Amino acid sequence: MTFWGPDFDELRATDPEVADGLLVELERQRSKLQLIASENFASPAVMAAQGSVLTNKYAEGYPGRRYYGGCGEAIDPIEQLAIDRAKSLFGAEHANVQPHSGASANLAVFLAVLQPGDPVLAMSLPHGGHLSHGMKVNLSGKWFDVASYGVREDTGRIDMDEVREKALAHRPKLIIAGWSAYQRHLDFAAFRSIADEVGAVLLCDASHFVGLVAGGAHPSPVPHCDIVTFTTHKALRGPRGAMILCREPWAAAIDKAVFPGSQGGPLEHVIAAKAVALKEADTPEYRAYARRIVDDASALADAMIGRGYDVVSGGTETHLFLADVTPTGTTGAEAEARCDEAGIVLNKNAIPFDPLPPAKASGIRIGTPCLATQGMGPAEMPTVADLIDRAVRGDEAERRAVRAEVGELVGRFPVYPRPPAS
Numbered sequence: 001m002t003f004w005g006p007d008f009d010e011l012r013a014t015d016p017e018v019a020d021g022l023l024v025e026l027e028r029q030r031s032k033l034q035l036i037a038s039e040n041f042a043s044p045a046v047m048a049a050q051g052s053v054l055t056n057k058y059a060e061g062y063p064g065r066r067y068y069g070g071c072g073e074a075i076d077p078i079e080q081l082a083i084d085r086a087k088s089l090f091g092a093e094h095a096n097v098q099p100h101s102g103a104s105a106n107l108a109v110f111l112a113v114l115q116p117g118d119p120v121l122a123m124s125l126p127h128g129g130h131l132s133h134g135m136k137v138n139l140s141g142k143w144f145d146v147a148s149y150g151v152r153e154d155t156g157r158i159d160m161d162e163v164r165e166k167a168l169a170h171r172p173k174l175i176i177a178g179w180s181a182y183q184r185h186l187d188f189a190a191f192r193s194i195a196d197e198v199g200a201v202l203l204c205d206a207s208h209f210v211g212l213v214a215g216g217a218h219p220s221p222v223p224h225c226d227i228v229t230f231t232t233h234k235a236l237r238g239p240r241g242a243m244i245l246c247r248e249p250w251a252a253a254i255d256k257a258v259f260p261g262s263q264g265g266p267l268e269h270v271i272a273a274k275a276v277a278l279k280e281a282d283t284p285e286y287r288a289y290a291r292r293i294v295d296d297a298s299a300l301a302d303a304m305i306g307r308g309y310d311v312v313s314g315g316t317e318t319h320l321f322l323a324d325v326t327p328t329g330t331t332g333a334e335a336e337a338r339c340d341e342a343g344i345v346l347n348k349n350a351i352p353f354d355p356l357p358p359a360k361a362s363g364i365r366i367g368t369p370c371l372a373t374q375g376m377g378p379a380e381m382p383t384v385a386d387l388i389d390r391a392v393r394g395d396e397a398e399r400r401a402v403r404a405e406v407g408e409l410v411g412r413f414p415v416y417p418r419p420p421a422s
């Protein structure tokens with residue numbers, strides 16, 4: 001055997017406590033319904049690249065321009081592969097594959113584009129924006145002058161006339177299009193024309209939906225935006241990490257802002273896993289997967305509406321939706337806890353114009369990337385909706401019954417299949 005890689009028995013011998021923790025987590029992922037919209041099941045190939053000897057290598061700098069020796073044989077070609085695949089898959093002029101996380105990628109963009117105190121326009125957090133887009137306690141909110149746009153109360157959708165008015169009033173240097181909880185396509189062309197009108201740089205944070213873009217199941221922000229950031233571990237199904245795509249004039253500033261501007265040594269084992277995920281995403285199977293995610297979300301949203309839940313904006317075009325649980329007489333926090341008891345993992349989420357504080361919230365956020373990875377299709381979604389509804393409305397005995405049915409359902413769609421019994 002010429003390969004040396006992770007050995008679970010080795011871990012178990014060295015550190016049984018951590019090994020046991022991994023097994024508990026594996027069982028949790030296998031045995032429950034995973035509906036957290038930002039999660040997925042990375043492939044064994046992605047995890048093999050991530051759990052490799054590449055973790056041992058320092059590689060500050062970029063391919064061909066490193067501050068450490070020993071990068072030429074393997075590290076440079078692997079990082080270059082990730083860069084080339086990202087550019088080709090998304091049709092981008094430049095790619096930086098080093099950001100450790102989505103928040104780090106956005107930080108690097110701020111460093112490249114803004115000075116402290118500069119005006120920024122982004123989607124408001126309670127309406128579905130991300131904390132790195134100007135939340136008061138986040139660096140983005142502390143160091144920049146952030147104005148926010150939201151969705152209309154009557155439609156649950158972003159109103160581009162409102163975005164334009166806010167941009168004209170606030171004169172942002174940077175406009176951020178992107179979200180963590182929104183169920184509609186963004187109008188990238190309208191964002192572009194507003195950015196041009198006020199002379200702003202246009203950033204799309206595509207973290208949530210980039211996996212759909214990769215599979216052709218969602219419009220691409222790349223042709224419209226100066227810069228696109230995204231995480232690689234959500235619907236895209238890669239390792240935990242992020243990337244930045246940009247137009248050529250921004251390339252040098254973005255690379256400088258990532259390293260040495262805001263990060264040190266890149267995580268080359270994670271970059272290798274990003275390369276693997278990008279290869280996996282460039283296949284007919286992945287394109288069918290991306291389509292299934294969206295079809296599942298749409299079928300599940302319809303089934304929830306059929307059971308009396310208000311889905312924000314009346315449905316979804318993406319991989320997720322927010323369901324208002326108020327009609328069931330409970331709160332988002334209580335619904336989350338009841339679902340957890342029944343083996344259904346999802347998160348409470350504020351709905352736009354939520355009368356409740358964020359710790360309680362009126363809604364739950366439901367996403368389908370995990371279900372679709374398991375192979376569940378729209379045909380399974382009425383069953384999933386029924387299980388959620390009974391967990392939320394039922395008593396403890398009902399939740400025990402749901403827990404058993406969840407086990408039966410996920411048993412038919414196994415993730416990380418168990419080895420055959422010998």
Ligand SMILES: *Cc1c(COP(=O)(O)O)cnc(C)c1O
Pocket residue numbers: 038100101102103104129130132178179180205206207208231241242
């Ligand atoms: C998930 C997410 C991020 C943050 O990613 P981390 O890797 O958790 O830092 C950034 N932006 C958006 C829009 C996200 O949804």
